[in-house]
Amino acid sequence: MSKPRLSVVVTRRLPEQVEARMGELFDVTLRDSDSPMTRTQLADAMKHADILVPTITDVIDAGLIAQAGERLKLIANYGAGVDHIDVATARQRGILVSNTPGVLTDDTADMVMALILAVTRRIPEGLAIMQKGDWEGWSPRGLLGGRVGGRRLGIIGMGHIGQAVAKRAAAFGMQVHYHNRRRLHAGVEDALGARYWESLDQMVARMDVISINCPSTPSTFHLLNARRLKLLKPDAVVVNTARGDVIDENALTRMLRAGEIAGAGLDVYEGDVSNPRLRELDNVVLLPHMGSATREGRMEMGEKVIINIKTFDDGHRPPDLVIPSML
Template identity: 80%
Template sequence: MAKERLSVVVTRRLPEAVEARLSELFDTTLREDDTPMTREELSKAMKTTDVLVPTITDQIDAAMIAQAGDRLKLIANYGAGVDNIDVATARQRGVLVSNTPGVLTDDTADMTMGLILAVTRRMPEGLAAMQSGTWQGWAPTAFLGGRIAGRRLGILGMGRIGQAVARRAAAFGMQVHYHNRRRLRTEIEEALQATYWDSLDQMVARMDVLCVNCPSTPSTFHLMNARRLKLMKPDAVLVNTSRGEVVDENALTRMLRSGDIAGAGLDVYENGTDINPRLRELPNVVLLPHMGSATRESRLEMGEKVIINIKTFDDGHRPPDQVVPSML
């Protein structure tokens, strides 16, 4: 007798190849349009399926998990971060959680370097002048930015992405410094030519560029708060490609407006799409729509990891990318 196929609900449109493979392997319900599910739609899906495949835009809190019933067994997140899921409650209810780590490391690190260059070399101002037709030709003092070679880069969070940023920054001639929950092994520090700071405050006060690459957890919420932002040098810039909640966005906006910080490059925001309107108006800020991992290669590899996690679970084994509360 053939085994009954696992039921899977996907909350957003995924690359066609990923959707096709999911449909081949499982009893899969795909999203008709590329809009986020409402809370009611998510709750209904969790009650009627074995596996939910959400994305980082789907907030799955304790109340939703508690009401899911007994059918839901796996939440296979399409994304590396799991701060959108109450992992502890899921574990208590016997629901496994998996993610897709590692596949977006290089793409996000590339975008981080792109933002560092865009802010320090004033690329958006040049682009705006060209698009508006106001450029009158080359001038010795026009659009003067700063050279990044020789500058101190402070990396907040030295995981996969932080280390990938460090390698790229070293190739640009930057001096790499970092603060992390745990110090790296000596051989890794030497390979990255990275200097460790036990005190985040002391590192922040001495960096020319501060790069945020840590995950969003209760302990990292507003880690870059108003007090710590004020420690930054007036000619320093901040770049964030990790999670918006790590930085106090309103405090950052005030300091950018007053000239207490030279500039910022942001790909993530504290309140999702609800961005401080004053932040949008500043010429010394580069804003991107959370596109750090937006490459075709990354999205396909994320889908492959989701499929492997579900297939391994369906075969009676622990998903290779299972997330447990102690990891967070």
């Protein structure tokens, strides 16, 4: 007699191929709309499912985990970041947490370079002029931006994404610098042509561009706070494709409005909601959290989720198991 299929609840719409494959393997409950689940809906799903497949929009805190039913044994996150999940409390309840690391490295690094170019070369301003039909022809002084080659790039967080950014930046002729919890092996530094700064304060004070590529943890909350932002050069640019709460967004907004920082390119925001005051500024490029938005990346994320669930169902440790000590 074959064992019953796992009950899997998916909190958001996923690529059709991923949903179809899940339907073949599991007793899956899919969303009809692409809106996030309410807290009540999440609590109900966690009471009755064996597996929950949430996304970054689902805050799985201790309160929700306390309401989980005895059946829930795995939270298979669709995404690499797990700062929206109380992993420690889940483990205390005997609930494993997995994620989908590694598949979005190149996609996110590409977006970092896109934002650097967009801000320094004033691409959105040019696009807006063309779309409004206001272009009156080429001018020697029109929409002057800055050359990327030769600029000093300071990468905060030199994991897989940070290193991928470093490789791309070097190809554009940028000088690569970085700050990280742990210094990279000398061979890796040499291959990337990257200089390590133990002091984040000293690094940010000397950079032309800052790229944030570190995870969201208690130690990185407002890592770029008001004091540290004031160390930046007036012509510096800040790019964030990691997590919004790494920057004190209110302090950043004040400094951008006052001209104390030259510009910013943001794909993430505090509270996942863009600041209306930022939308008013010409020196800021805002994107709707599209760093991972490639068809290939979203498919690979789904494949990892399925592998994690299937491996768990076979009685083995999910390959992408998240352990609290890793965070």
